[in-house]
Amino acid sequence: MSEKVILAGLGGQGMMLLGRLIAQAVMLEGKNVTFFPSYGTEVRGGTAYYHLTVSDEEIFSPVIEEADALIMMNFPSYLKFKDLLKPDSMLFINSSMIDKIDNETNIDVFRIPATKIANDIGNVVASNMVMLGAYNQVKNLVSIPIFLSCLKNVLKGRKEPFFEVNKLAIERGADFIKNF
Template sequence: MLIKTIFSGFGGQGVLMIGYVMAVSAMREGMNVTYLPAYGAEVRGGTANCTVSISDEEIASPVASSPDYVVAFNKPSLVKYEGHIKPGGTLLVNSDLVDLEPVRDDIEIFRIPAITMAKELGNEKSMNMIMLGAYSAKIKIISIDSLMNGLVEVVKAKNASRMEINRKGLEIGEQYVLKGA
């Protein structure tokens, strides 16, 4: 098993953070992981992306030239990575910000109105949690509880009500995919 995922969006959307949470959670589950943030001018220019590899074997290259999953938070991310996804792979799109239709017909596509859902939850910032929840529902190897543990480790958050919102975000994201949106 080797799953390569690119999380992509713009700075401030919490893209790098959910990639990191995913990697830490998988590590705690005993899996091999690598986390490779895009680096340099791109980061500073406003777009942000990272590549997370998860495997039960040693991971060779941390780069994903043809990822199994792409989680696209905005339009430029879709444009940039749609073509790279492995045939049969999966694309998760934040449909509130991406008005463009994906063109691939050999991949599975999920449109998640993450901002609308986050607003309903009462915190627009938990949009990334909703996307992460949706993604984990697809890859099926990390539970919400594991992700929550990973999140606590990463953000070192003590604020219980804040963490409750994050958990809800993960859950409604997961449910949205499981219900077959």
């Protein structure tokens, strides 16, 4: 198997954390992974984007030219990466922040109101986890229990109380797809 995903959003929308945790989880499952974050001045605001390649085989080029999936958190991100979608690939958009997209014919589009769902369960910051829940429900890339154990390692100390809401966000994202 091989999966090339681009994750992008506003700096601060949690795409870095999400991508890193997916990378860590699939690594623990024994797969090869290359995670290439954008770096530089996009600390808050601006488009922060991440190339994630997962494969059973050696990964050569770390740069994604044709994506199997895009996970886009806001409109500028979508504009920046939409042309990298190859035929039959999948587009996951945070429909709370992206209302208009091109008329895609040979691409599966999943509109997930991630910001709204996260807000409804009490933590708008967990919108990244809603997207993961939705994406993984479709793609089954990562084992959720392993992902959660990686998440637990990150949410320590004063961040510990946020674990449950993140876990719930993943479930709500998955539920949204089940009822899609």
